[in-house]
Amino acid sequence: MRHGIAQKLTRTEKAYTALKKAILQGQFQEGVFLSEADIMKRYGVGRTPYREACNRLHHEGLLEVVPRRGYLIPEVSFHSVCDLFEMRLILEGVIAELAAVRATDLDIREIEELANKPLPSGASEKQFIELIYSNANFHLRLAKTTGNRELVEALRRNLERTERLMYIELRLSRFRNREFRLLHSRIVDALRTRDPKAVQEAVLNDIREAQNATLTFGVRRQGAELPLNNNRSAELPNRIASLAIRSGNPH
DSSP: OHHHHHHHHHHHHHHHHHHHHHHHTTOSOTTOBOOHHHHHHHHTOOHHHHHHHHHHHHHTTSOEEETTTEEEOOOOOHHHHHHHHHHHHHHHHHHHHHHHHHOOHHHHHHHHHHHHSOOOOSOSHHHHHHHHHHHHHHHHHHHHTTTOHHHHHHHHHHHHHHHHHHHHHHHTTOOOHHHHHHHHHHHHHHHHHTOHHHHHHHHHHHHHHHHHHHHHHHHHHHTOOOOSSOHHHHHHHHHHHHHSOOOOOOO
């Protein structure tokens, strides 16, 4: 009995992992329904693991359920992109201020190593993946200096949601390794000063660069005249300052 449950979980996990990767990397066209038969054949999974994986992805916001139609790959809307970046600005603004006072010398050295790590400069899918993961690892390592696991997990989920957007940008050559390196180096330099405001500004500037590129692409893509620098983003630094917890190193 237990063996059967373990097998089922393994198959569900296999389907979930494969589908999530494909969705985030843009292997499925937006606005279309998944073909149950094609997915089952492609990944070698049964109907139950497939549906359980899809339900899990639905709860994560990566799929939509349409009664009697199936699972839909949602289109990325301008509003949803704004929401994701607003949430990231809030999360990482607080993380930056806490990191300034909680990061150890070892933390800073390890973050600097990630910032200086050689990054791919090509345009293959493999290099895109490496660049995206390197960026995520840098920001998550910074988050870990806070000692707050809830903040780390919240950022991890947000970065996963924005991963799909980054693949779009990389395919258009909007992001380059030299830009990542420069922005990350500025964060490390600010972190050495132990100045919460300096670290916060360096981190927020990094995120705003990605936000501006993504929203600019979104406007061109939809053919709409949409405000790129909306009031919500402009208000965030002051809001973040009021949210940040003023405390010393808890370790």
